[in-house]
Amino acid sequence: MGSRPYSLAWARGGIVAALLLCAAGAWLVLFSQQLMPATMTAGITMGMGAPLFLLMWVVMMIAMMFPSAAPMILTFARVQAHKQQRGQGIVPTWLFVGAYLFIWALSGMIAYGLAAFADSLARLSPWLMMHSAIIGGALIVGAGLYQLSPLKRACLSKCRSPLHFVLGAWRDGYSGALRMGMEHGLYCLGCCWLLFLMLFPLGVMNLGAMLIITLLIFAEKSLPAHWRVTHITAAALIGYGVLVMVQPELLPVGM
Numbered sequence: 001m002g003s004r005p006y007s008l009a010w011a012r013g014g015i016v017a018a019l020l021l022c023a024a025g026a027w028l029v030l031f032s033q034q035l036m037p038a039t040m041t042a043g044i045t046m047g048m049g050a051p052l053f054l055l056m057w058v059v060m061m062i063a064m065m066f067p068s069a070a071p072m073i074l075t076f077a078r079v080q081a082h083k084q085q086r087g088q089g090i091v092p093t094w095l096f097v098g099a100y101l102f103i104w105a106l107s108g109m110i111a112y113g114l115a116a117f118a119d120s121l122a123r124l125s126p127w128l129m130m131h132s133a134i135i136g137g138a139l140i141v142g143a144g145l146y147q148l149s150p151l152k153r154a155c156l157s158k159c160r161s162p163l164h165f166v167l168g169a170w171r172d173g174y175s176g177a178l179r180m181g182m183e184h185g186l187y188c189l190g191c192c193w194l195l196f197l198m199l200f201p202l203g204v205m206n207l208g209a210m211l212i213i214t215l216l217i218f219a220e221k222s223l224p225a226h227w228r229v230t231h232i233t234a235a236a237l238i239g240y241g242v243l244v245m246v247q248p249e250l251l252p253v254g255m
Helices: 003-035 050-085 093-124 126-130 132-146 150-160 162-169 173-197 207-222 226-246
Strands: none
Touching (some): 050 093, 050 173, 050 207, 093 173, 150 173, 150 207
16 A cells, blocks of 8 residues: 555656656757757748648647646546556546647647738738738737636636546546547637737747746746736736837837
């Protein structure tokens, strides 16, 4: 009996280490891209084709979302460990994580489609090119307003309560783990999608912006005073977006 808590602690530590290593490796890849000679063209997609864009998007999601998703992943793994102790069938945790990443990969495909469409419109319309910073500022204001929306509040409450989510959404078997991973991915997407969309006016590969967004997401999901963080973020985004619309040069990377 005494060895079970010890084994569970080792399993928990192994999962945490794997998640942190994956996130650290993803950040290393993103950082290495900053050091490479600039070969990408201008535009929202930065000249990347769909496969490369999707690959970089998934790497970004691993870097930015794994730290805040760790409590949910650990809760899923803990339930599976208890099932194993009772002699019941278990599902590997990586299946839950894979389904979670699948949702973010789908969001990357949608993001690429929207970005490619916006790039094509910009090439056809000089007006859009001239007012791209204003559009970017409006997008940042929209991200700030979304921080205060009921949908944001509902999704964030699910992301902040791993045990509550597991108790309410548990499904047995492999198909159940896939469903749970995708469902949690949708809640995370609903919580953060406009923050990621904001990377388009700021620069898709803007490492500083990615780091700030990562810290904001982690704070919202982890700190007791999370609504204070959300409200401060909303005010900062709305204020910055308005300033960009008035002074476009305040936008570090034009759309």
